[in-house]
Every structure is written in C-alpha cells, then in structure tokens.
Amino acid sequence: MNEKSKQPEASKGIPAKETSAKESATEIRYVNLYESEEKVYTRRITGFFQRLRRFTSAPLMLGFLLMPWLVIDGRPAMLFDLPARQFNILWMTFSPQDGVYLAWLLIIAAFLLFTVTVMVGRVWCGFTCPQTVWTQMYMWAEFLCEGDRNKRIKLDSQKWSMEKFLRKAAKHAIWIAIALVTAITFVGYFTPIRELAINFFTFQVDLTAAFWVLFFTGATYGNAGFMREQVCKYMCPYARFQSVMYDHDTLAVWYNKERGEKRGPRKIGEDYKAQGLGDCIDCSWCVQVCPVNIDIREGLQAECIDCGLCIDACDSVMEKMNYPLGLISFTTEDAVAKKKVNIMRPRVLGYAAVLLVMVGFFVYSLATRMPLLVEVMRDRGTQMYRVNEDKVLNVYTLKIENLDRKTHVYDVSVHGDFNYEIQGYKAPPILEGEILTVPVRVAVKRSELKGEKNTVSFKVVARENPEIVISHNTTFIGPSK
C-alpha cells in the first residue's frame, strides 16, 4: 500500500528564515510539525454508494436509538444496571460472573473484523462505523443550513452578518439536538431511559446521570462536528493495523491509473486520446467529496475509509463526458494489475473457519447456560471441623444467585462417599437477580469417615424447574483417625 506523503506545506507558523546558498542548493524545507489541519469542505454527492451508506447505517442507527425503549417480559430489552449488577440483554439476564460471554463476544467481533477486512477492506469504516454515520448526519445539517461546498467556503470567508449568524446558529442547534438525543440514548443503556428522559428535561435527574449525558453530548458534538476525519486518521486504532491485513486480493477503492493518465481538462466530445490524455479530466471532484480529504489518484492510502463517494463523484463525471464508468471502482490490486484474483485464499478460509468455530461455541454455551450460580466456601474462622457426640461437622458459607427471570426456591442436598447430611438450611424463595448467602453445616457419622480429607458435593436444584441444577464439589475435613 502506498502511504500518502504527509509532509505539510512550508511552515506558516515559523518566521521565514534566510537560507544560505548551501541550504538552497540542497533544497532544505522548514516544516511546522504542529500545523493545524485545514478545514475540509466536502461536496455533496448522490450515487449508488451514497444510497448504500444510507441503507447500511439507517438500521444500525435505528437499532441503537430504539433498543433501550424496547420492553421484553416487562423489563428493558437492553439495560446494563451496574449498581444492581444485572445486565438485561433481550430475554436473558447476566451477572458480572458471566463476563466470559462478553470476552467471547469481543474476540468474535475482532475476528469478524479481521475476516471482513481481509475480504472487503475498510467497509466497516465507510458504511457502518458510528463516527462515519454521525458525521454523515452532521454534514446533512451543515448542507441544510449553510448549503453545499462553495456556499460554505464563501460563508466562512464572509464577515459576520445576521444571515451568517442565523445559519451558523441553526446548524449548531441541530448538532446539539442530535448530540443530546445520542447521549440520552447511550446513558439509557445504563439507567432506565424513560425516567432518565423525563427527569433530564424536568431538571430532576441525579448528578451522575446528568454528568454522563452532558459528557456524551459534548463528545458527540466534538467528534462528529469538528474532529470528523481526524478521528479516523489519528485516533482510531483500526486504521493503524488494517494496512497489515490487506493483501493483493482485498477489495478496496482503486483509481485505474492506466486508463486515467495522463489527466487533463478537455471539452465533451473532444478527441482527447489524440492529445495523449487519459480518461481523467482532472476535475478534482473525487477529492472534493472525500470525507478524509485525500486524493485516491495517488494510490491506496491508509486514510481511505472505503466509503465509495469518490466512485459516485467520478461516475457522475464519466457519465457527463460519455466515457465508460468505473475509472475509480471497488476492485483489487491484482485485478488492477490484470492478474488472477483469488477470492477464496488460505488467509480468508483460515479466518472464516476460526470465526465459525468460535460462533458455534458461543451459541452452544449461551443456549446451555444455567441461570443459577452456586458458591460454597469453607468457614475459615473456626476449627477445621467440630465433633459433636458421634458426628463430625464442617461449616460452610453457601451462596446461591438466581440468574433466572423468575423467583425460585432452591433445594440443597449433599452427597459423597458417606451418608452426609445438611443442617441449618431452610429454602426461602429467592427473587430474580437476588443472592442468598447462608451458613450451613454438613455432618457425617465419625465411624463412617475413612480419612482426614474427603470430598462432599452440594447439589442445588430449583424446586419449580429441576432442569435448573448445579453440583459443586468441596472438601470435608475430619479427624486423622
């Protein structure tokens, strides 16, 4: 991949320095490494990829906005209730002990990203990434209030007037409204959203929730309104490592240099080939529509998010010129070089196989997940064991966590090589999400015990549903003889 040269232009911030004859001869240039990025004024474009972006981003955005409002079995479909240590995801409730599922999910997401990147490059960035989707919405507001690229450049260069003030104020008002809705929705994943929304707008919200709503409002406003392409270029870690995942058969946006060069302006219908020109009319539309402000004609670049907008722009130019479409297109490096394209290559098959195994394992473990958690801890505060008449006793702390969405009564029994019996356990109803912590004694006849260290198994079973059952082994200590 050709990394685009990032040498800034000659310094604007450093005072001009007199150059000696020697320096002039070796063409030393002074650059300001702290030069701020120039504002990007993107041109609005319509076309196949712009429409496709709407189709891919709209369901994801709607899903994000509606999910916290959705109710399943009388509770929010998606609520990560941190103080209660309960995480409702659709029809299931998880506890912090289920963190292994989250770890699996993250590993699967990472492998999915690897597989998709090897096959179709950075389409996640261009078509579904929240940074791209929100920036798209902010650009729409910008277009609505300030007009297209040329009007915006003109407006920014004008002195302040009532019209300029009203246009800017309207744009920022829409940006803040989008940011506020985004922030309330996001915080609504962690606290019930109905109360949050009502309390926020009636100024009754608690300080923690208010802080996070304002924090995420500011973050959305800053990221989508001002930082935009800089998040993709400098902050996103995915952009840094995606280049090592590309190979010669990865689908990406390419400019057909052989067909386009030598670029230059001409009139419609003119015999440009006779002038030694290629199909590129050097209109720079592909650069003007680019959200990350790069020139794809310089080759594949790390900054490119594969959004396809330059394809739409160039195709519209080709159409006007009556040239074949596809001067810029989604293709592969090998296809551009007219070599054989290998879609089903070992790397893709390897990633896909690992992904399939991991998804299968994840689905299986989720489907067979027991909505019950049992812990048995030996009481370390007193003696290892007690002898009461002819019986040896061990004391344990039994912890039962009901992860089901129903109240349950759990029966507890003890098993092992000897006739163990449990003492001190009464089975109370345990509400969903509740934890019962209770001390219990296990007794066995001294004459039965054969050694110092023995194994005892606690079996906890839900009275209403015997399929909810867990056995937990622990140690039973007795006298040496």
Ligand code: SF4
């Ligand atoms: S839009 Fe197409 S024709 Fe215009 S400069 Fe870009 S590549 Fe050339």
Ligand code: SF4
């Ligand atoms: S070069 Fe084309 S595909 Fe890449 S980011 Fe710019 S407009 Fe999108």
